[in-house]
Amino acid sequence: MSNGKIYVVGIGPGDKKHMTFRAVEAIKESDIIIGYKKYIELVNDLIDDKKIVSSQMKKEVERCEKTLEYAEDGKTVALVSSGDAGVYGMAGIMLEIVLKHKSDVEVEIVPGVSASNASAACVGAPLMHDFVTISLSDLLTDWSLIEKRLRLAAEGDFSVAIYNPKSKKRTEQIVIARDIFLKHKDKSTPVAIVRNAKREGEETILTDLENMLNFDIDMFTTVIIGNSNSYIDGGKMVTPRGYKI
Amino acid sequence: MSNGKIYVVGIGPGDKKHMTFRAVEAIKESDIIIGYKKYIELVNDLIDDKKIVSSQMKKEVERCEKTLEYAEDGKTVALVSSGDAGVYGMAGIMLEIVLKHKSDVEVEIVPGVSASNASAACVGAPLMHDFVTISLSDLLTDWSLIEKRLRLAAEGDFSVAIYNPKSKKRTEQIVIARDIFLKHKDKSTPVAIVRNAKREGEETILTDLENMLNFDIDMFTTVIIGNSNSYIDGGKMVTPRGYKI
Known part of the structure; x- marks a missing residue:
């Protein structure tokens, strides 16, 4: 198995009060934070000097491909998603990309408070x-x-x-x-x-x-x-x- | 308005990692913690020396009546509910009891990660x-x-x-x-x-x-x-x- 890891993190509605401890921990444990730029902004002060890869709306597939590349390269990557990552969020598409590439990289879905x-x-x-x-x-x-x-x-x-x-x-x-x-x-x-x-x-x-x-x-x-x-x-x-x- | 306050707290699935910061804060701010005893146990180490009122299943109405009494008496009370308090949880019944008594006590619903x-x-x-x-x-x-x-x-x-x-x-x-x-x-x-x-x-x-x-x-x-x-x-x-x- 690759040494990298992907967290798909549901950051909740946007105010950090309503994030879970696990979501914050996952972001802090990661080397790289990837997400739609509005969501990155919402968690900006948790990120310190980590590498940030922010991207635009409608680039979801590309974003997941990039996430997998970094993880395959041994990095721990947090792909952030608003609300709960599993409800119209990034969890499904990320898993689909991992399956498509037959990658054995570990993926952990971190649930959040949904909209x-x-x-x-x-x-x-x-x-x-x-x-x-x-x-x-x-x-x-x-x-x-x-x-x-x-x-x-x-x-x-x-x-x-x-x-x-x-x-x-x-x-x-x-x-x-x-x-x-x-x-x-x-x-x-x-x-x-x-x-x-x-x-x-x-x-x-x-x-x-x-x-x-x-x-x-x-x-x-x-x-x-x-x-x-x-x-x-x-x-x-x-x-x-x-x-x- | 009464000085008391009611938090209806969704504590998430049970592991504290998946609680929100606001849920923990609400419990810490409260004088009294009320809930079904299994859920009280899940958050036991957050409670310190606060008053605990644990009750049995199927006593939901009674539990909410008691919560309101304490809040009307000026206390801050956390009524804990597993998952999200607003999904088959304690949020609705608590609001119904407050409305029935025409109480003006403040009620804050703290959302959580649902089951x-x-x-x-x-x-x-x-x-x-x-x-x-x-x-x-x-x-x-x-x-x-x-x-x-x-x-x-x-x-x-x-x-x-x-x-x-x-x-x-x-x-x-x-x-x-x-x-x-x-x-x-x-x-x-x-x-x-x-x-x-x-x-x-x-x-x-x-x-x-x-x-x-x-x-x-x-x-x-x-x-x-x-x-x-x-x-x-x-x-x-x-x-x-x-x-x-």
Whole structure:
């Protein structure tokens, strides 16, 4: 086995308070830190004088190839990923590249607090019951499959955490998603719009399906849609688990 | 507003390495630590000489009432919950009790690494795409709703993380769940059975829908079922995000 090691590190929502001890340890143990430059900035003060390889969005495959090269060369490398590395993050693609090259380098996935969990904590407890996580980005997934999943999530009365709800160029998906939900859920169903959850610039809005499109939604936003028992009270959104109180 | 404060703390999977800094800080800032005794034990060495109120399973409402009483009395109280407090944890019920009593005590939900994220990291990256979290416990949820959700999750080709798959008394639900999945998914669909994820006693099994019931499953286990693109290779389970490699 090569002497190098790859850590795929979920750094959590962005504020270091919400990183795990293992994530910090992995970064400190590494010789080289690789990641999308915004995420590197978030952990900058942990890095000291280590080598930094920062790269742009949409260069994920290249980034993993480079990570493997360094590890094969005997280095310990931390590939950083926001939230949990295993949810729309870098863990899967890194493992795919390692498998493709039939490399025997050790890969450790360091889990983190995902955007859905962080966003939920900002507004209360909207994901307390069975829930679905769906990304509206159709860059890597057929839109027809995303639409189908939105419909099934609505039919199943799941709470839903929506990732990548809207970008500058991709503005219509969230409108279609809301239309799908309105076919199965009441227009008063609680909705939370959480921007920059648990990091600098956190903004939370509690609204409902009827009014959700009146608020700013972007790529730093997670949208949480409740189930038929969810409610908003005292500035919190709660989905009851079912306890008799 | 009362001077007291309630932290609902997600302590993560159990090994302190996977706790967040904020979770440790919240426990250290608190006068009183409340929780199910197994979870108190997991964080015991952080507690020093603080007052500990440990309680039994199924006493969740009582535990939250007690937490609120202490906080109304001016104390800072940490109510600990395993995994992420907002996923089948203590966050929702605590907020419900606070709202019921129309209390103005401050409640901060401290998110943690949930069992699904921890389990996924143990075996690779099986939750890299849209996924569903479903609990098979019908203690607080009608079984008919759980069955419906299992069916919709299977139809939508979601990856699925199953919580509370089986207890000593409740053994049939996982059998029915598998039957539902077999109607929509190939019998070779990868399945991960993860026991004590990211804590002492971690055990992982990679298998498939056909064979999953041949292995031990209990309340410390999370079962992850892949989507139609998931695969097992090199001892890892991966659900591709869709990158061309």
